[in-house]
Amino acid sequence: MEAVFPLDKFPELITERLILRQISNDDVAGFLKLRSNPEVMRYIPRPLSKTEQEIIDFFNVGEELYEKGEMINFAIALKQTNKFIGSIGFYRTKWHANRTEVGYILDPDHKGNGYVHEALKEMIRFAFHEIGFHSIEAIIDPRNTPSINVIERAGFVKEGHLKESDFWNGEYIDCLIYSLINKN
Numbered sequence: 001m002e003a004v005f006p007l008d009k010f011p012e013l014i015t016e017r018l019i020l021r022q023i024s025n026d027d028v029a030g031f032l033k034l035r036s037n038p039e040v041m042r043y044i045p046r047p048l049s050k051t052e053q054e055i056i057d058f059f060n061v062g063e064e065l066y067e068k069g070e071m072i073n074f075a076i077a078l079k080q081t082n083k084f085i086g087s088i089g090f091y092r093t094k095w096h097a098n099r100t101e102v103g104y105i106l107d108p109d110h111k112g113n114g115y116v117h118e119a120l121k122e123m124i125r126f127a128f129h130e131i132g133f134h135s136i137e138a139i140i141d142p143r144n145t146p147s148i149n150v151i152e153r154a155g156f157v158k159e160g161h162l163k164e165s166d167f168w169n170g171e172y173i174d175c176l177i178y179s180l181i182n183k184n
């Protein structure tokens with residue numbers, strides 16, 4: 001298995017209603033809207049973004065990590081309009097185990113439509129059948145019911161509940177570990 005993504009160019013993945021495509025500077029405002037919203041970021045232990053420059057820096061780091069084979073982050077856009085509504089990606093990839101970690105974030109204006117479910121299904125196909133990953137992990141705060149629903153709906157299995165294993169915003173927080181193993 002490669003130590004970088006075995007891809008000629010950044011892929012574009014198409015589903016019934018969505019395009020998963022490379023994030024671009026046109027998405028900065030849309031991404032800032034999510035990363036600056038305390039409700040959206042409630043269970044993501046990362047600082048709130050305040051400026052467009054922080055998002056541009058974040059995108060640049062993402063590109064470097066993509067080149068190094070560590071992460072691949074897609075914009076989720078509506079197929080009909082190409083409007084940015086969120087992102088989904090693979091992070092902290094461990095090539096020696098062909099394992100990666102999935103994460104996603106959705107504009108609350110578009111929640112409740114199954115868009116992340118649809119994007120995640122396609123990402124699983126891409127991971128197992130195009131990249132060749134053996135397993136995908138998801139780390140979720142036990143209070144994050146919408147994310148638990150998304151991951152369980154995609155067939156991920158709960159493998160562990162780590163008690164007070166992280167520290168964020170002045171409190172110790174639990175983490176659920178989910179995974180999906182490629183059985184084919």
Ligand SMILES: CC(C)(COP(=O)(O)OP(=O)(O)OC[C@H]1O[C@@H](n2cnc3c(N)ncnc32)[C@H](O)[C@@H]1OP(=O)(O)O)[C@@H](O)C(=O)NCCC(=O)NCCS
Binds near residue numbers: 040146150
């Ligand atoms: C986690 C998050 C992505 C879930 O968003 P979501 O809109 O609930 O997820 P989906 O887009 O898959 O939509 C699923 C919902 O749409 C409904 N739905 C409607 N049409 C659907 C369809 N065609 N297919 C599937 N579900 C559909 C489902 O019933 C479900 O609602 P329910 O959970 O009330 O039953 C979103 O809450 C979010 O961005 N949270 C903040 C960031 C975050 O915490 N990320 C995860 C960190 S671990």
